[in-house]
Amino acid sequence: MSATPTVSTAPARPGTGSSSAADVVRLDPNRHVPGVRQPGFAQVLHAEWVKFWTVRSTRWSLGLLFLLGAGLTTLVCWAAASDLAAGDTGEAPAAFLTWGLLFSQLTALALGTLVVTSEYGTGMIRATVTAVPRRGRVVAAKAVVLTVVLFVAGVVTAVAGYLGGNWFLDREGVGLALSDDGVLRALLGNGLYLAGLGVFALATGLLIRHTAAALTVGMALVLVVGNVAYALPGTWGEWVAKLLPGNAGGAVAQVAPFNGGAVLAPWTGFGVFAAEVAALLLVAVLVFRRRDA
Amino acid sequence: MIVARGLTKTYGPRTAVDHLSFTVEPGRVTGFLGPNGAGKSTTMRMILGLDRPTSGSVTVNGRSYAASPAPLREVGALLEARALHPGRSARDHLRWLAASNGIPRTRIDEVLDLVGLEAVAEQRVGRFSLGMGQRLGIAVALLGDPPVVVLDEPVNGLDPEGIRWVRNLARELAGQGRTVLVSSHLMSEMALTADHLIVVGRGRMLADCSMADFITEHASSYVRVRSPRVSDAEALLRGQGLDVDRLDDQLRVRGRNAAEIGELLGGAGLYVHELALVQSSLEDAFMTLTADSVEYATHPAETAGAVR
Ligand SMILES: Nc1ncnc2c1ncn2[C@@H]1O[C@H](COP(=O)(O)OP(=O)(O)OP(=O)(O)O)[C@@H](O)[C@H]1O
Ligand SMILES: [Mg+2]
Numbered sequence: 001m002s003a004t005p006t007v008s009t010a011p012a013r014p015g016t017g018s019s020s021a022a023d024v025v026r027l028d029p030n031r032h033v034p035g036v037r038q039p040g041f042a043q044v045l046h047a048e049w050v051k052f053w054t055v056r057s058t059r060w061s062l063g064l065l066f067l068l069g070a071g072l073t074t075l076v077c078w079a080a081a082s083d084l085a086a087g088d089t090g091e092a093p094a095a096f097l098t099w100g101l102l103f104s105q106l107t108a109l110a111l112g113t114l115v116v117t118s119e120y121g122t123g124m125i126r127a128t129v130t131a132v133p134r135r136g137r138v139v140a141a142k143a144v145v146l147t148v149v150l151f152v153a154g155v156v157t158a159v160a161g162y163l164g165g166n167w168f169l170d171r172e173g174v175g176l177a178l179s180d181d182g183v184l185r186a187l188l189g190n191g192l193y194l195a196g197l198g199v200f201a202l203a204t205g206l207l208i209r210h211t212a213a214a215l216t217v218g219m220a221l222v223l224v225v226g227n228v229a230y231a232l233p234g235t236w237g238e239w240v241a242k243l244l245p246g247n248a249g250g251a252v253a254q255v256a257p258f259n260g261g262a263v264l265a266p267w268t269g270f271g272v273f274a275a276e277v278a279a280l281l282l283v284a285v286l287v288f289r290r291r292d293a
Numbered sequence: 294m295i296v297a298r299g300l301t302k303t304y305g306p307r308t309a310v311d312h313l314s315f316t317v318e319p320g321r322v323t324g325f326l327g328p329n330g331a332g333k334s335t336t337m338r339m340i341l342g343l344d345r346p347t348s349g350s351v352t353v354n355g356r357s358y359a360a361s362p363a364p365l366r367e368v369g370a371l372l373e374a375r376a377l378h379p380g381r382s383a384r385d386h387l388r389w390l391a392a393s394n395g396i397p398r399t400r401i402d403e404v405l406d407l408v409g410l411e412a413v414a415e416q417r418v419g420r421f422s423l424g425m426g427q428r429l430g431i432a433v434a435l436l437g438d439p440p441v442v443v444l445d446e447p448v449n450g451l452d453p454e455g456i457r458w459v460r461n462l463a464r465e466l467a468g469q470g471r472t473v474l475v476s477s478h479l480m481s482e483m484a485l486t487a488d489h490l491i492v493v494g495r496g497r498m499l500a501d502c503s504m505a506d507f508i509t510e511h512a513s514s515y516v517r518v519r520s521p522r523v524s525d526a527e528a529l530l531r532g533q534g535l536d537v538d539r540l541d542d543q544l545r546v547r548g549r550n551a552a553e554i555g556e557l558l559g560g561a562g563l564y565v566h567e568l569a570l571v572q573s574s575l576e577d578a579f580m581t582l583t584a585d586s587v588e589y590a591t592h593p594a595e596t597a598g599a600v601r
Contacts, residue, residue, distance in 0.1 A: 033366075033396055033397065033400045033403075033437065033438045034397055035394075035395045035396045035397045035400075036363075036394075036395025037362070037363065037395070038362045038363065038395075039362065039363050039393065039394050039395035043392060043393055043394065043395045044393055046392040046393070047389045047390070047392040047393035048389075049392075050385065050388050050389040050392055051381075051389045054381050054382070054385035054388070054389070055378060055380045055381060056380055057380070118378060119378070122375070122376075122377065122378045122379060123372075123374050123375050123376045123377070124376055124377055124378045125376075126338075126343055126372055126374070126376040127372075127376040127377060127386075127390065127433070129342070129343055130341050130342070130343065130358075130364065130365075130370055130372075130376075131364065131365055131389075131390050131393040131394060132364075132393050133342045133358060133359035133361070133364055134359065290345070292338075292343065292344040292345060293343045293344070
């Protein structure tokens with residue numbers, strides 16, 4: 001075994017042919033692979049898009065989102081149609097047209113959480129941050145991907161749920177037309193609300209970094225705390241409840257709210273929700289930029 | 294070229310990297326050595342902008358890693374821990390990486406071919422063996438054809454053929470004029486790969502020198518002498534100003550070669566039963582150098598029997 005350092009015998013690439021061997025060989029400037037020299041946000045977005053669609057959990061979550069959202073709405077409308085027509089439920093039939101949202105929002109939360117916690121869980125985050133050291137860009141790209149996908153998925157799911165559910169309501173004569181008050185808004189609102197939830201979950205995921213913990217916190221904040229808050233006393237309590245993200249954002253996605261807690265007007269609520277999500281995302285980005293990956 | 298100045302990282306009360314200053318020059322393989330927990334991986338993570346130095350700085354080609362517009366074209370890195378999603382295929386993993394730095398897709402096939410993973414490119418990486426994962430990591434490092442390559446324990450989990458392949462690859466990359474930093478805790482492996490050594494222990498710099506200097510300085514050799522009149526032989530050699538250690542009936546002599554020592558003893562009429570040059574291995578040299586800074590020492594029982 002020779003331990004003396006040997007001069008590399010590896011042939012330098014064409015163009016580097018400095019024959020004075022031992023010394024440093026100049027690296028051929030044309031060696032570089034072609035492509036974009038100064039990649040920007042578009043490249044990061046493309047990368048996140050590829051990442052998003054190349055794991056199984058994406059398709060699972062989106063499939064589930066559609067099934068729960070459209071399927072449950074249809075099912076519940078079928079089951080409740082005659083009671084609704086008879087006025088036995090005490091609820092407006094319109095409230096049932098987005099019934100599945102109660103569950104489909106869980107999958108949006110899961111999807112948003114996993115987009116980042118799965119990277120922490122597997123160590124992928126280190127590859128991500130070495131490829132794109134500008135961490136704000138990474139988060140922005142993830143948020144755009146989630147927003148686009150969940151908006152489309154939310155609208156498609158809501159439209160399918162409306163078509164399915166309304167078919168049963170129509171049979172009992174309590175159906176709503178697309179042109180009726182709030183119907184179109186709710187269909188679009190489903191997309192907006194789910195997209196917002198996805199980004200909300202992205203932010204909690206970034207802050208918490210563990211899938212199970214982040215999921216629990218996200219769901220608890222949106223669902224449990226949102227409902228429990230209605231038990232708070234006085235107008236103060238009512239305001240807290242109204243401003244909680246799930247309650248504030250949910251209104252825009254429903255044709256009509258269920259009876260019970262007071263909610264903000266749909267667009268006001270969504271404005272509040274969007275501001276909350278933006279603030280949380282900002283905090284998450286600041287923390288993410290400071291932290292070791 | 295990688296330049297670190299006063300690089301320091303503390304995790305709570307523990308100092309993982311302690312004021313390291315070094316320069317990794319292009320055109321040669323620099324071995325980054327140290328026992329477990331010495332701070333090699335931490336240093337590499339700081340080079341890549343993953344961990345923020347507590348103090349000090351490190352630059353790659355004159356700027357911090359994060360300032361590079363397309364870092365994968367600047368620095369290729371293989372990290373210690375796996376940094377990929379097990380559910381994604383090797384090709385898809387390379388696809389998003391290539392996309393992020395504007396690297397054309399054709400390059401993906403090139404690197405897959407280079408590391409010999411074409412056949413399993415569509416398989417989910419969760420099913421990969423340790424060695425296949427390591428190869429994929431190297432493919433990632435080479436994706437942007439970077440002038441600087443940082444490999445953390447690249448031979449970890451590779452078979453002998455793979456180890457030789459990595460060794461040749463590192464030497465070839467350096468031969469092309471690239472900057473190559475390779476960490477390991479295996480001195481014997483480094484001896485074959487590296488031209489230059491940076492040795493750390495408990496986060497501190499222990500040596501920063503060429504492999505040749507390291508050998509002369511740390512890999513000691515001596516002549517073993519056995520003689521029936523060992524005390525006389527000892528006195529004689531000491532009288533000649535040589536450095537002599539006595540172990541039972543054996544002498545360890547430094548300062549002259551075996552022939553000269555034999556002649557000295559013969560000239561004095563002393564019988565010699567054994568006269569042998571003993572060259573301590575680089576492994577030993579490394580062990581001696583880092584002995585004080587080994588944090589996770591094994592108990593003697595585990596190595597008993599190996600040397601006696
Ligand atoms: N994220 C972290 N949090 C706390 N301590 C850490 C962290 N990363 C590393 N350390 C500590 O820093 C020290 C240096 O670790 P590092 O992984 O850099 O060593 P190493 O030289 O790569 O060791 P090995 O040869 O085992 O890979 C160790 O004591 C380790 O426990
Ligand atoms: Mg390490």
